[in-house]
Amino acid sequence: xxxxxxxxxxxxxxxxxxxxxxxxxxxxxxxxxxxxxxxxxxxxxxxxxxxxxxxxxxxxxxxxxxxxxxxxxxxxxxxxxxxxxxxxxxxxxxxxxxxxxxxxxxxxxxxxxxxxxxxxxxxxxxxxxxxxxxxxxxxxxxxxxxxxxxxxxxxxxxxxxxxxxxxxxxxxxxxxxxxxxxxxxxxxx
Amino acid sequence: xxxxxxxxxxxxxxxxxxxxxxxxxxxxxxxxxxxxxxxxxxxxxxxxxxxxxxxxxxxxxxxxxxxxxxxxxxxxxxxxxxxxxxxxxxxxxxxxxxxxxxxxxxxxxxxxxxxxxxxxxxxxxxxxxxxxxxxxxxxxxxxxxxxxxxxxxxxxxxxxxxxxxxxxxxxxxxxxxxxxxxxxxxxxx
Numbered sequence: 554x555x556x557x558x559x560x561x562x563x564x565x566x567x568x569x570x571x572x573x574x575x576x577x578x579x580x581x582x583x584x585x586x587x588x589x590x591x592x593x594x595x596x597x598x599x600x601x602x603x604x605x606x607x608x609x610x611x612x613x614x615x616x617x618x619x620x621x622x623x624x625x626x627x628x629x630x631x632x633x634x635x636x637x638x639x640x641x642x643x644x645x646x647x648x649x650x651x652x653x654x655x656x657x658x659x660x661x662x663x664x665x666x667x668x669x670x671x672x673x674x675x676x677x678x679x680x681x682x683x684x685x686x687x688x689x690x691x692x693x694x695x696x697x698x699x700x701x702x703x704x705x706x707x708x709x710x711x712x713x714x715x716x717x718x719x720x721x722x723x724x725x726x727x728x729x730x731x732x733x734x735x736x737x738x739x740x741x742x
Numbered sequence: 743x744x745x746x747x748x749x750x751x752x753x754x755x756x757x758x759x760x761x762x763x764x765x766x767x768x769x770x771x772x773x774x775x776x777x778x779x780x781x782x783x784x785x786x787x788x789x790x791x792x793x794x795x796x797x798x799x800x801x802x803x804x805x806x807x808x809x810x811x812x813x814x815x816x817x818x819x820x821x822x823x824x825x826x827x828x829x830x831x832x833x834x835x836x837x838x839x840x841x842x843x844x845x846x847x848x849x850x851x852x853x854x855x856x857x858x859x860x861x862x863x864x865x866x867x868x869x870x871x872x873x874x875x876x877x878x879x880x881x882x883x884x885x886x887x888x889x890x891x892x893x894x895x896x897x898x899x900x901x902x903x904x905x906x907x908x909x910x911x912x913x914x915x916x917x918x919x920x921x922x923x924x925x926x927x928x929x930x931x
Contacts, residue, residue, distance in 0.1 A: 645877040646918070675914045681873045688834040688870065697897065708886065708912035708922065709905070716898070721910050723897035725864045729835070733897065 557739060560694070561604035561663045562594060565648060565670030566677035567632045568610065570618035570625030576672075580704025583715035590699040590736040591669045592631040597740055599635070604663055607632070607640045608648045608670070610677045619677065646678040649685045658691065665692045667739065668731070669699035674722035687730030695731045696739065697723055746928060749883070750793035750852045751783060754837060754859030755866035756821045757799065759807035759814030765861075769893025772904035779888040779925040780858045781820040786929055788824070793852055796821070796829045797837045797859070799866045808866065835867040838874045847880065854881045856928065857920070858888035863911035876919030884920045885928065886912055 567588065576582070598605050610619045611626065618625035634640050643652050658666070666686055674680045679700050686693040702719045706712050713721075727733040756777065765771070787794050799808045800815065807814035823829050832841050847855070855875055863869050868889050875882040891908045895901050902910075916922040 646873065647877045650874070650877040675918060678873075680914070681877065684835065684867075684870045684873060685839070688836045688839040705910075705913055707906070707909035708916065709909045711906075711909065713910065717896070717900075718910065720896035720898045720900065721894075721902065721907065722914075724894055725869070725911075727897065729864060 557665065557667060558601065558603065559663065560665035560667050561606055561658060562598040563606045563608060563648070563666055563668045563670075563682070564591060564595065564632055565608045565668065565679050565682055566610040566619070567591060567629050567670050568619060568625060569627050569629055570610075570623075571629075571671050571677070573618035573625060575618075576676075577703050579706055579712060580714060582701050582703050583719050584698055584701035587669075587699050587701045588629060588631045590696070594667070594669060594696070594699060594736060594739055595632060604661060605638050606654065606657070607634045607638060608654075608682075609640055609642045611642045611644055613644050646676065647681040647685050649682065649689065655689060665694070667694045667696060669696045671701060673700045673702040673719045675702065675705075680722050680726060683726050684730050693731040694734045695723070695726060696736055697733050699736050746854065746856060747790070747792065748852065749854035749856050750795055750847060751787045752795045752797060752837070752855055752857045752859075752871070753780060753784065753821055754797045754857065754868050754871055755799040755808070756780060756818050756859050757808060757814060758816050758818055759799075759812075760818075760860050760866070762807035762814060764807075765865075766892050768895055768901060769903060771890050771892050772908050773887055773890035776858075776888050776890045777818060777820045779885070783856070783858060783885070783888060783925060783928060784821060793850060794827050795843065795846070796823045796827060797843075797871075798829055798831045800831045800833055802833050835865065836870040836874050838871065838878065844878060854883070856883045856885060858885045860890060862889045862891040862908045864891065864894075869911050869915060872915050873919050882920040883923045884912070884915060885925055886922050888925050
């Protein structure tokens, strides 16, 4: 049996809003096939009848494309939940804060988490959720090619590409809060 | 009255262990005067009788210099708590997880936090605590020159200097989880 047989796939904030142009004002995103990889993982979790949790960001900021009531709040086509699948709405960066995600995982005796989504380091945040998952004691896996981010200037004004931002975030997380893994390792039978 | 008159100074993991050589295997730290700046902030908070919280990391890992029972677990000279000052011990990266820090702040009606310490991005983590503080709704300030970090290789193996790692962490935090500020702005009368 796969060591992921009892793991939960947690898909973070893969909503249409992530394509809003303001996310890429400093430069384009990386991992342009991340959504298709997430879709393949989602298909496998469904086939294997493993736990799936869809996280939806409901921004409270008027100017956010993630604010409810707009098309941006909807899930991207590749990851639309099926009837009966769990959807947890959040209003902060971190999927554990102000939600019942931890209670849901504890109640179902789920100890291993596989996390994918956007963006790797910031905003609707994979990183904030992974840090919290690790600190809460979950055995947490982050799928490096099933998340992505955008170019960004650092505090001193140096422009970093999306790949550079992504790689520093993964380095901060791996080994300390989670194990970094690739999609292909999770798709093996 | 200063807008920081009712703020809490939260000093994270400024213990002798941070000088252990394994922290700098990829290259030296930055902000070599961070401890003296923290000491100046601590002196001001004491003079002004503002709230101070010392966070101590009690590592559960046998090989960690932060493990209790070793000299490394002791606070650095510049920030040794005075009798009567609050010390909160933690065992994860994040000072809010598994501690009563949030309860202490809520009970004292403290809404504004000023965070300093080590390391900016990782391990005994300023970043994990700042992300959580922001998500819990605290009005959080991070003092850019009163924290520091170490050189680190990113996920693709590129070596980044401590200043580069520090600057990317601050860019991820500022405006999203906290306001970045400098020591001198906090020392004004």
